[in-house]
Amino acid sequence: xxxxxxxxxxxxxxxxxxxxxxxxxxxxxxxxxxxxxxxxxxxxxxxxxxxxxxxxxxxxxxxxxxxxxxxxxxxxxxxxxxxxxxxxxxxxxxxxxxxxxxxxxxxxxxxxxxxxxxxxxxxxxxxxxxxxxxxxxxxxxxxxxxxxxxxxxxxxxxxxxxxxxxxxxxxxxxxxxxxxxxxxxxxxxxxxxxxxxxxxxxxxxxxxxxxxxxxxxxxxxxxxxxxxxxxxxxxxxxxxxxxxxxxxxxxxxxxxxxxxxxxxxxxxxxxxxxxxxxxxxxxxxxxxxxxxxxxxxxxxxx
Amino acid sequence: xxxxxxxxxxxxxxxxxxxxxxxxxxxxxxxxxxxxxxxxxxxxxxxxxxxxxxxxxxxxxxxxxxxxxxxxxxxxxxxxxxxxxxxxxxxxxxxxxxxxxxxxxxxxxxxxxxxxxxxxxxxxxxxxxxxxxxxxxxxxxxxxxxxxxxxxxxxxxxxxxxxxxxxxxxxxxxxxxxxxxxxxxxxxxxxxxxxxxxxxxxxxxxxxxxxxxxxxxxxxxxxxxxxxxxxxxxxxxxxxxxxxxxxxxxxxxxxxxxxxxxxxxxxxxxxxxxxxxxxxxxxxxxxxxxxxxxxxxxxxxx
Numbered sequence: 284x285x286x287x288x289x290x291x292x293x294x295x296x297x298x299x300x301x302x303x304x305x306x307x308x309x310x311x312x313x314x315x316x317x318x319x320x321x322x323x324x325x326x327x328x329x330x331x332x333x334x335x336x337x338x339x340x341x342x343x344x345x346x347x348x349x350x351x352x353x354x355x356x357x358x359x360x361x362x363x364x365x366x367x368x369x370x371x372x373x374x375x376x377x378x379x380x381x382x383x384x385x386x387x388x389x390x391x392x393x394x395x396x397x398x399x400x401x402x403x404x405x406x407x408x409x410x411x412x413x414x415x416x417x418x419x420x421x422x423x424x425x426x427x428x429x430x431x432x433x434x435x436x437x438x439x440x441x442x443x444x445x446x447x448x449x450x451x452x453x454x455x456x457x458x459x460x461x462x463x464x465x466x467x468x469x470x471x472x473x474x475x476x477x478x479x480x481x482x483x484x485x486x487x488x489x490x491x492x493x494x495x496x497x498x499x500x501x502x503x504x505x506x507x508x509x510x511x512x513x514x515x516x517x518x519x520x521x522x523x524x525x526x527x528x529x530x531x532x533x534x535x536x537x538x539x540x541x542x543x544x545x546x547x548x549x550x551x552x553x554x555x556x557x558x559x560x561x562x563x564x565x566x567x568x569x570x571x572x573x574x575x576x577x578x579x580x581x582x583x584x585x
Numbered sequence: 586x587x588x589x590x591x592x593x594x595x596x597x598x599x600x601x602x603x604x605x606x607x608x609x610x611x612x613x614x615x616x617x618x619x620x621x622x623x624x625x626x627x628x629x630x631x632x633x634x635x636x637x638x639x640x641x642x643x644x645x646x647x648x649x650x651x652x653x654x655x656x657x658x659x660x661x662x663x664x665x666x667x668x669x670x671x672x673x674x675x676x677x678x679x680x681x682x683x684x685x686x687x688x689x690x691x692x693x694x695x696x697x698x699x700x701x702x703x704x705x706x707x708x709x710x711x712x713x714x715x716x717x718x719x720x721x722x723x724x725x726x727x728x729x730x731x732x733x734x735x736x737x738x739x740x741x742x743x744x745x746x747x748x749x750x751x752x753x754x755x756x757x758x759x760x761x762x763x764x765x766x767x768x769x770x771x772x773x774x775x776x777x778x779x780x781x782x783x784x785x786x787x788x789x790x791x792x793x794x795x796x797x798x799x800x801x802x803x804x805x806x807x808x809x810x811x812x813x814x815x816x817x818x819x820x821x822x823x824x825x826x827x828x829x830x831x832x833x834x835x836x837x838x839x840x841x842x843x844x845x846x847x848x849x850x851x852x853x854x855x856x857x858x859x860x861x862x863x864x865x866x867x868x869x870x871x872x873x874x875x876x877x878x879x880x881x882x883x884x885x886x887x
Contacts, residue, residue, distance in 0.1 A: 284733075307716060371768070372768065383628035401727065430647075466673070466674065467812075468697050468791075468809075469809045469810065469811045476867070487792065489770075490650075490735065491792075491806070491807075492794075493809075499811050499882070500883060501883065501884070501886070502793075502806035502809075502883050502884050503803035503886075504793070504795075504806065504884075505794075507770075507771045507802050507804075508769075508771060509769055509771045509772050511771075538886070538887075539884040542886055545886060548786070579886065579887070580801070580803060581804050582803070582806075582885070582886075583882045583884070583885050583886070583887075584806050584840070584843040584844055584847060584881065584884075584885070585840075585881070585885075
């Protein structure tokens with residue numbers, strides 16, 4: 284059974300205090316699938332682009348054994364474009380523009396062969412689209428879901444329906460507080476878990492991440508980095524590393540979920556070291572393994 | 586050899602969204618010595634109070650085997666008093682008043698028997714006083730030092746002199762950024778380490794703490810707490826647990842420093858569960874051990 288990933292595909296303009304790029308490859312399903320590709324396969328991506336989407340991006344994804352049969356290329360239309368500027372404090376960013384283009388009418392059509400995929404990542408898209416995807420699948424075994432403030436504020440009812448059908452929700456701390464209306468993260472996690480997801484992961488940026496489930500909590504710190512060049516896609520890289528690792532060995536014990544959270548953190552740390560998807564394009568398994576060991580040395584004691 | 590603790594002794598007015606107390610026992614050396622008392626002895630405290638200082642506080646400290654020979658009681662004068670109000674976000678507090686009283690002319694006089702103490706905690710007092718203390722000691726082996734924004738901003742030159750003579754500096758993240766003039770904590774830690782301290786601990790409140798030294802970093806998460814009643818003294822309880830554990834077994838390997846950081850975090854977590862020093866007054870060794878195990882379960886993976 285393959286791993287199915289549904290989300291956005293974008294061309295991003297990104298400015299940080301260090302550099303800027305225009306029309307760089309981006310989008311949640313791109314980051315998720317690239318990160319997952321180091322752990323498992325086959326990976327199928329469902330998404331949409333315009334005919335302006337550069338062929339070299341398609342080639343790069345295919346070189347990572349990512350199956351693009353589910354990629355719709357709309358003739359005469361433009362790819363989703365997003366621009367943002369990060370502040371000196373890279374936790375803060377201003378959106379500069381959002382051109383939905385082909386994404387506005389995106390209607391995810393799951394290829395027949397992917398409908399039986401047991402592992403699915405629902406990237407950060409409208410909850411109604413996430414429901415549409417779930418409704419096309421035959422008895423999914425493990426559903427990982429991302430969302431964001433925008434959907435929590437505007438389409439909370441749809442989101443609540445999604446949450447009843449997911450195994451893992453991955454959100455950041457401010458989204459957890461918004462969704463639960465509770466400032467204390469531990470209480471917030473309890474409230475959100477009661478909405479449906481079997482496991483909850485709260486990402487805390489430079490402070491790491493928390494995994495909640497089975498009445499237990501696991502905390503992983505962020506990797507200590509002196510230079511973060513571009514935070515774009517870090518959360519998606521986390522989701523990809525997390526799900527890719529679980530999909531590879533199919534063991535859903537809490538101990539294995541802990542390891543998956545660490546591999547998610549590993550991929551997020553590589554992601555932010557370079558602009559756009561560059562940090563995820565040319566990794567070796569040894570680099571990934573060594574950083575996993577780095578996380579272990581960082582946080583384990585006896 | 587005993588453990589010497591020098592710092593403030595105070596009567597605090599504390600308001601939180603949950604409760605308020607007036608004239609409660611406080612001050613850095615009180616929290617430090619109480620937390621350390623569960624690990625080691627003899628502990629000597631050097632400080633000053635007025636004749637308004639309630640005798641039951643002295644009895645409580647002595648019941649924890651804390652030696653108060655170095656406590657100066659100034660007749661006809663008042664104890665240092667401090668008032669603050671915490672916001673709903675307990676990371677934010679407003680100072681309501683600061684009455685230095687006897688603390689204004691505090692001149693720490695180390696009793697002869699304590700001058701040979703090899704382990705010393707310099708609580709958060711003026712760097713010039715910390716230097717005065719160090720100058721009275723005979724060849725201290727392990728010096729742990731706290732400071733705060735106030736001293737970094739006003740008496741940085743004195744503080745730099747102190748840092749050249751300490752083994753461990755314990756500060757919080759905003760203080761680390763202020764002292765180093767560097768927003769990235771990893772870079773900040775390198776800059777501060779070059780100022781002298783062999784080890785640096787950066788406390789991050791609800792995000793745990795980082796230990797830097799020997800070209801290595803150790804990260805401990807904060808204990809997941811649904812209810813924090815009073816953050817006052819948490820940093821001092823951390824320093825007390827950290828130093829008390831190290832003083833007990835005298836092993837200064839990095840692995841043991843990691844355990845000490847966890848025991849510091851354990852004592853900070855107990856501290857904030859009740860108002861004032863109440864969370865540190867009646868602990869059992871079993872409770873402390875169990876919470877240490879709780880921290881291990883929270884962060885270890887393999």
